[in-house]
Amino acid sequence: MNKDDIKLSASSVNLWFGKKQVLKDINISFPKNQITALIGPSGCGKSTLLRCFNRMHDLSPDARIEGEFLLEQRDLYERGLSVTEVRSRIGMVFQKANPFPKSIYENINYGLKINDVPKEKRQDIIENALKESYIWEEVKDEMQKPATRLSGGQQQRLCIARAVSLRPEVILMDEPCSALDPLSTLKIEELIVKLKKDYTIIIVTHNMQQAQRVADKTVFMYLGEIIEEGDTNTLFSDPKNDLTANYVKGHFG
Amino acid sequence: MIKKLTSVIEWSTLLFSTGIVCLFLIIILWDLISKGAPSLSWEFVSTLPREGMTKGGILPAIIGTVLLTMITALVAVPFGISCAIYLNEYASDNWLTRLIRACIRNLAGVPSIIYGLFGLALFVQGLQMGTSLMSAGFTLGLLSLPYIIITTEEALRRIPASTREAALAVGATQFESIIDVVLPSALPGILTGVVLTLSRAAGETAPILFTGVAFYINNPSGFLNQEFMSLPYHLYMLSTQHQAIEEVRPLAYGTALVLIIVVFLLNLTAFYIRYKHSKNE
Ligand SMILES: Nc1ncnc2c1ncn2[C@@H]1O[C@H](COP(=O)(O)OP(=O)(O)O)[C@@H](O)[C@H]1O
Ligand SMILES: [Mg+2]
Numbered sequence: 001m002n003k004d005d006i007k008l009s010a011s012s013v014n015l016w017f018g019k020k021q022v023l024k025d026i027n028i029s030f031p032k033n034q035i036t037a038l039i040g041p042s043g044c045g046k047s048t049l050l051r052c053f054n055r056m057h058d059l060s061p062d063a064r065i066e067g068e069f070l071l072e073q074r075d076l077y078e079r080g081l082s083v084t085e086v087r088s089r090i091g092m093v094f095q096k097a098n099p100f101p102k103s104i105y106e107n108i109n110y111g112l113k114i115n116d117v118p119k120e121k122r123q124d125i126i127e128n129a130l131k132e133s134y135i136w137e138e139v140k141d142e143m144q145k146p147a148t149r150l151s152g153g154q155q156q157r158l159c160i161a162r163a164v165s166l167r168p169e170v171i172l173m174d175e176p177c178s179a180l181d182p183l184s185t186l187k188i189e190e191l192i193v194k195l196k197k198d199y200t201i202i203i204v205t206h207n208m209q210q211a212q213r214v215a216d217k218t219v220f221m222y223l224g225e226i227i228e229e230g231d232t233n234t235l236f237s238d239p240k241n242d243l244t245a246n247y248v249k250g251h252f253g
Numbered sequence: 254m255i256k257k258l259t260s261v262i263e264w265s266t267l268l269f270s271t272g273i274v275c276l277f278l279i280i281i282l283w284d285l286i287s288k289g290a291p292s293l294s295w296e297f298v299s300t301l302p303r304e305g306m307t308k309g310g311i312l313p314a315i316i317g318t319v320l321l322t323m324i325t326a327l328v329a330v331p332f333g334i335s336c337a338i339y340l341n342e343y344a345s346d347n348w349l350t351r352l353i354r355a356c357i358r359n360l361a362g363v364p365s366i367i368y369g370l371f372g373l374a375l376f377v378q379g380l381q382m383g384t385s386l387m388s389a390g391f392t393l394g395l396l397s398l399p400y401i402i403i404t405t406e407e408a409l410r411r412i413p414a415s416t417r418e419a420a421l422a423v424g425a426t427q428f429e430s431i432i433d434v435v436l437p438s439a440l441p442g443i444l445t446g447v448v449l450t451l452s453r454a455a456g457e458t459a460p461i462l463f464t465g466v467a468f469y470i471n472n473p474s475g476f477l478n479q480e481f482m483s484l485p486y487h488l489y490m491l492s493t494q495h496q497a498i499e500e501v502r503p504l505a506y507g508t509a510l511v512l513i514i515v516v517f518l519l520n521l522t523a524f525y526i527r528y529k530h531s532k533n534e
Contacts, residue, residue, distance in 0.1 A: 054422060056418065056421070056422070059421075059427065061345050084424040084425070084426060085424070087421065087422055087423065087424045088423070088424040091422065091423075092418075092422040094415055094418065094419070094422075096415055098413075098415040098416060098418070098419040099419070100416075100419060100420070100434055101416075101434075101437065101438045102437075110420075110423065110433065111423030111424065114423070114424060114425050114429055114433075115423070115424050146532075159419075162423060163422070163423070166423060166424065
């Protein structure tokens with residue numbers, strides 16, 4: 001892979017929670033404007049790896065991280081780079097939709113406000129983010145409604161809009177559909193595929209079909225290690241490792 | 254069949270307990286209102302006591318209790334909430350924080366008369382504040398602190414990590430996430446704790462006994478550096494220490510009713526804020 005096509009990468013990463021090692025010698029890169037799926041049985045460290053990239057472990061005192069994380073050429077943990085800048089360049093969508101307990105409007109506005117986006121620009125950005133996340137039509141007449149009154153699927157699309165509004169370069173998604181019904185899931189998957197032209201996306205998923213539907217590249221993790229990675233079609237149709245083969249056939253998980 | 258029987262028994266035990274509690278509440282309220290209401294009048298709440306407390310109103314006691322509760326709130330609420338935020342959001346979980354938490358819990362169990370003695374030693378004598386509204390307010394503030402810390406921490410703990418992470422993930426600092434997202438979400442719980450604590454403080458007599466309350470003052474105002482009258486202490490004096498107890502009994506009931514109303518208004522404010530808040534959830 002050409003070096004210029006790599007958006008985000010991690011090399012020689014080890015991570016411990018207390019004495020327990022959760023990530024073991026992780027080396028991985030994520031191509032620009034592509035969707036990469038992280039799959040693997042639960043507890044194998046997918047979320048933990050994902051959260052390294054936007055420095056979500058900074059606040060857990062018992063997490064110890066070794067290794068290098070690069071956003072293009074920039075070290076994400078370098079001293080001169082503030083954690084808030086990292087997080088505005090690398091957005092995140094969580095497993096369970098977590099809108100702020102505020103109005104729909106304020107849910108997007110808040111991120112803009114604390115990132116010092118001038119007031120006069122915000123209205124357009126909010127509208128565009130909601131349109132980009134295909135929720136504008138459903139909420140445009142009730143922007144002052146509390147976000148928690150929306151359905152689960154709408155809430156998750158609002159959370160995606162919230163991430164998108166900050167124009168991040170990368171969006172991390174941790175099982176964004178696991179709490180949703182099949183219809184909302186399909187909507188979000190469509191949205192994710194459309195977002196790929198502007199963003200680099202990493203999605204953790206439990207759902208093998210979902211990985212095949214949306215991802216260009218798939219990474220299989222097991223017990224804190226990367227077992228196999230590659231083009232999604234190849235990894236599912238012709239896995240090289242026996243563990244991968246068993247997992248994608250649904251023999252364990 | 255057995256299952257059905259036990260479920261009927263369980264159900265009726267619960268209903269019975271609830272009934273008993275409500276019954277007592279109703280009896281107390283009924284007793285208070287039926288005996289206190291006749292003494293209530295505009296004069297009663299707006300004039301000074303006259304003729305050795307046998308006539309006139311209780312204005313100084315109302316003003317005293319309201320001001321005292323405000324001072325208590327000014328001392329206990331900001332410090333209590335800050336302390337709870339520190340403990341729950343910033344402090345790491347080590348032996349020192351556990352020790353601090355244990356101390357706070359123990360402080361909440363210290364009898365209120367001890368706080369009174371402590372206030373006497375620290376504020377009245379140590380800091381030369383004399384027996385005054387301020388000394389008494391600070392003493393009650395100290396008494397209320399542990400309750401506010403405990404209830405606020407409880408409210409903060411109920412906010413899920415995902416709410417905090419939502420704010421952090423859009424680039425908020427930890428402080429911004431607490432101020433803008435965590436505190437507003439925890440507001441109803443915090444408010445409940447604050448109001449319950451202040452209601453309790455408003456009805457305390459022991460801590461203010463040595464620190465500033467007076468049986469009688471002949472002006473309605475509460476100066477911070479002077480002694481003051483308060484509703485619970487006035488009630489205590491009228492019901493046990495007055496030379497004409499039978500004669501002032503209706504006034505005692507009236508005072509009790511006014512105290513209940515003051516506390517009720519406090520609760521009503523909290524209820525209103527919670528209601529407005531719930532419309533935004
Ligand atoms: N904050 C934490 N403290 C201690 N252990 C943790 C923490 N977060 C996750 N773990 C542990 O790390 C392992 C990997 O968790 P996670 O990354 O959430 O797995 P996955 O997302 O693949 O299901 C699990 O064994 C989990 O118990
Ligand atoms: Mg996970």
